[in-house]
Amino acid sequence: MTRVPMVRRVFGDGPFAEVGEPALTVVDERSRTVAVGGDLGGVQWSGSGTADDRWTGHRIGVYERDGLRCRHLVRSCYPVRALAFHPVLPLLAVGTGRYDGGYSFEGELLLIRLDSGDVVSALPYPREVLGVEWRSETELRLALAPCDDWENPRAHEEGHAVVVARSDWGVVGPGSIRAEELASPAEPFVRPDHSAEARRVLTELAASAGRQWSVRRRVWAVEGTEDGRVLAALDGVLAESWLPSGDLQWVVDDEEGGRQLVPATDGTSVWTNAERRGRRGEGRWETSPPRVARIALDTGQVRETLSPGVFTVLVAGDRRTVLRPLGGRRKQPERLMMFDLDGPADGPEVGHFDVFNHPFPVRHPSRPYVLVGTDPDKPYRDKWVTAVDADGTLRQLFPHSWVPTEHHFGGPAAEIGHSLVYAGAVHHGHGLQPGGAYTVRRSLDGSVLWQHRADHPATALDTDGHTVYVADNSGALTALDADDGSVRWRTELEVAGVPTTALSLAVAPQGHLLIGTVDGRILECTPRQ
Template sequence: MSIKKADIAKTNHQDWRDDFPRARAAGSMRRQRQHTITQGIAMTSIMDPTLRGTGRITGAFFHPAGDIAAVVSEFALLVNPPARAAYGGTGVRYRLGLYRRGEPVPFAIFDELCLPINDVGFHPTLPRIVIGAGRYDGGYLFEGELAVWNWQTGESRRPYADIPEVVRCRYDTSGERIDAWVRPWNEEWDGLDDSDWSVILDTLFLVQIDDSEAAWTARTSEVLELDPAATVAASGLPADDQSPPAGRLARWLGVPELECRSAIRDIAWLGPDRIGVTHDDCLLDIYSTDGTRLAHHTGTGYGAEILRGAGVHVHGVLVQDGPEAYRRDSRLYRLTDNGLVLVQEYDDEYTFSAASDGRLLGRRNRLRSPGSKAVDLLLDPARDNVQPVDIGHYDCFNHYIGISGAPHLFALQGTPASSHEHKYLCIVRPDGAVQRLWPLLKQDGTRASHAMECRGAYVADALGAGVVIAGQHYNPSVGDAYQGFIYRRLLERGQELWRHPTPASPGAIVHLPEAGLVVAAFLDGTLMLVDARSGQLRLNAKARIDGLPTLIHAMDARDGQLALGTVDGRIAVRPVVDLLDANDARGWVEIG
C-alpha cells in the first residue's frame, strides 16, 4: 500500500477540521479514537495526542503573523525498565515541528539536531528559521549547534563547523543577518573564574552571522572565533515568556489544555480485543481495540513492564523527589478482576521476565547500587514462594535480554559470572540453578565479540525451539558507524539458522507463529519483518506514523495483529499482512 505523506496530512487535516468545532464546544481537542478500514483490514490508532509527532514539549515559538507555531520537543531515550539502557543508533532525539492552527499533523519537521533546542527565530519574510541548540556537557564544555532551515525546500545549512551552546538567536529586521548569543567554549574560557558558576552562566558572546543569498549559495562552514570584546550579560537580554510551552500552545489553539502522552513503555495483548499499555501517567491502561479506554490504573510511579505468564503482572517504578530523585525502586503488581494488587516492594532497580507457567525472574541492576546486599529473585506466585538467586553481575547495558512468555526463564551471564564480558545465554531452572547454553557471539578476541544493548524473543516452530537475539557489536570509537546483529539460533547446541546486520540497537522483537514471521524494531526507526525459518527479509523500512518518522519502543503480537507503542506516545494496532503488502521501495512504511 503506497501512501504519500501529503495524502496522509491532507486526510488527517480534514478529519481534524471536522472534529474541531465539536471539540472546542466540549472544551477539549481529545480525539478518543481514530478508526479506519483499509482494504477490509482494521487499523486503529488509540488516544492520539493533540499535536502529532511530538515528544516532551520543551518550547513553543510563534510566527509574527500568528499563523504558525514552532513546537520543540525531546524524545526519550530507551531506558525502560530502569535496569535497561539502549542508545545505539537512536534516530530521533530532538524535533522542531511547524503547525498551523487546527491541524494536528505538522506540515514540516526538522530532526537533524543532536542537542536540546534552546531557541528559534523566524525570518521576517522568507520561509526560513534559525535554530539554536546546546547544553553543558556535565564536566567542562558547552556544546552547541546552530542550523538555518528552509521549511519549504527542506534545505538547511550550518554556518559554523563548531559552536558553543546557543542560548538565543534572532534575525535582524533585514533578514540578511542572524544575531546569536552563545556561551563560552568551556568553563575556563578567556580567563573566566570557574569557581563562580553564576558568572560563567551569565557570560554570553554575540556572534553575527551572514544569512544572505550569497551565504546560502556558498554553503561553507566557517571556523568560529569568539570576540572577547563582544560579551554580554545573559541577565541583560530581554526575557522570553517563561510560562509552560504546553499552556501557551493550548491558548494559541483555543483549548483548555493539550492532550499529551509520554513514550509508550510497554504494550501487551490481554485478550483478543484488549490491549494493556504503560506510560508515565499510569501503572497500566487497558484499551479495547476500538479505541475505548476500559481501565486506568494509577499509583505512586509508572508502569514499566507488562508480564504475561499464568496471569498478568505489572512491574511498576516508584518515582521520588528531593535527594532520592534518581532512585527508581521497583514495585510488582498482579492484575486481578478488582484492579492492580501490590505483590511486593523492592528497594532497588530490577527488570522482570515471566515464564509461561507463571514463574518470574527479577534481575537487579548492580550498576546502580553496587553496595546493596540484594540479589536476583526467583518468584513462583502459584506457590507464594520467593527464592533469592545470584545469577551474577548485572548492568543495564550488558545483561538485559527481555525474553518473556517462554517456557523457560532466560538470562545473560558473563564469564566469569561476575563479569560483563564473554556473555552466555542461560536458562534459570525452577530450583534456581543456572544452565549455560552458548555464547552470544563467537569469542574471537576482537571487540566485536562483545555484545551489548541486546533484546531477544522466544521462537518455536517446525525447526525447533530457539531464540532470536539482536544487539550491538561493541565499539569504543564514538565516530564509527554502528554495527549490530540479529540472528536466530536453536536452543540445543546453538545452531545458527540465519543472521543479518542491523543499523541500530533493538527496541522490541516479537514472533508471530501463525504468520511464520519475526518482527524487530530498531532505534533508528527501522522495522524488519523476517521469515522465521529462512531468514528472508520480508520488510526492511523506516517506520512512520501520520507520515512522520518515529521509533517503536514497545511491541506485541496476537493472531496476526501487531500492537505498537512509539516514542512519541502513539498506540497503533496493525495487521501484519498490511505491512507485508506495503511497498517499502521508498524506504519507509506507515504504521498508523
C-alpha cells in the first residue's frame, strides 16, 4: 500500500528560502535569533488565477543565528511593517498592514511566542501597525496608520503613536488591547523602506555561515525527463535544468520568468513562455514583448523563438505548437495559433480568455483541450470542455460544470485513458466557500465518474494512472484513488519540519513526485512502500 511520500532531495534550497522577498530583518544578539518578514508573492499569473483565492504569501520567519535553521514560520494576512524582540521574554512583536486600495488601513499586531510558536493577534480590530518598539519589559510603543483616509488627504503621510503597557506580555490574549488604548493625535510619519537593508543583512548572515543567499520564488512549472533530469520554470528564470547528481546544469534567465513547460515533440527540447507585466518606465508604463521559446534539454540553448504578438498560454497535446492568446482588448474573436515547420497558421476561434474561467492545462493529453464559452459576448458563461481535432476543428465534449446551478472556474487537469480529471472552484458572490473547491473525473462523454470536494483551490494536479495527486494553496497534498476518488492519504508539505506550499507538481518517468514550491524550491519525493 502506498503511503505519504517523503522528501528525498531538495533542489534550489538556500538560507531564508521560506520567507521569499525580504521586507525587514531584525537580529537579536541576546537570544541569537533572527526574525525576517517577507513575501512569497501571489499564486496568480496572466494564464491562471483560480488558486489565488484565500491565499496569502506574507511570511514571518524566525531563525537561529547560528546555523540559520528556521525555527518558526508564520503566515500573515498582511505585509510585515515592523519587528521587535522583547528585551527579556521569548516574544516577537510584529506589525503588519496595508492600505486596502479604497478606504481603510488594515493590519494586525502579532505576538509570536518563540518557545512554542504560538501566535496572538492582539488588536481589537484590523489596523495597520507601522512600527513596534519595546520601551521596557512592560511597555510597547506602536505607530499606527490612520483607520482610513475618509476626508483626510494626509492620511498616507501620518501616524498615531501610542504606548501600551502590560505587566506580562507573555499572557496577552487575542484582541485584548482595548480601542481606547490606541487613541492619540495624528502626526507626520514617514513610512520607511527596509528592503535594501534586509537584503544586506541576510547576505552577511549567510556569508558568516559559509553560505550564499539569493531570492528564489515560485516554481510555476516542473518536469522530469527520461534520463532523470529535473526541469523548472520560476520567477526570474525562463527554464533551468538539474542533473540527476543534484547539480544545476543550465539556466536561461528572464526578467519575469517562465510560467509553463511543455515538452516538444522532438524529445530533445521543451517549450516555455514568460510572464510579461507592465513596469513604470520614463513617465509611462512599459511592457516587454511576449516570449515563447524552445530550449534544448542538453545545453539550455534557445533553439527557436516564436513571436505571437500577444501574450499566450501553451496548449499541450499536438505535434504543432499551439498557443492560446490571453484576452486582450481587441474586439475580434480570439483564435488559437498553430506553429509548425511551415510557420504560423490561424486555428479555430476559442473566444476571449479569462484568467479565472479558462485555465485548463492538461497533462498527458492525447490532443489539445481548451475551455470555450458558448456566448461570444460573455465567454466566461456556459463553458464547454472542447477538443482540438487533428484537422484543427473544435469538437465540444461536455459542459465544464456538471452541476447546472454552479458556475465553475477552470484549473489544472490530466488525461487518464478515455477520461479527464480536473480541479477548479465554484464561484460564489462572497468568495470561495467551504467545499467550494473540487477535483472531478469525467469520461469524455461527460459522465461523472467521481468527485472530491475541498476547502482550498488546487494549485497543481498530476496522475500516474493509479493515483491522482492534488496540491492546494493551504500547503496540503492529497492523493486520490484514480478509480473511485477516495482519499488514499493527505499530508501537509514540509521541508525540514517547516511548512511550504506546492505551486506545481509532476509525476516523473521514474515514478517519484516532483513538487515546485512557492518559495523557489523543487522537492523530489519518493513514496514509501
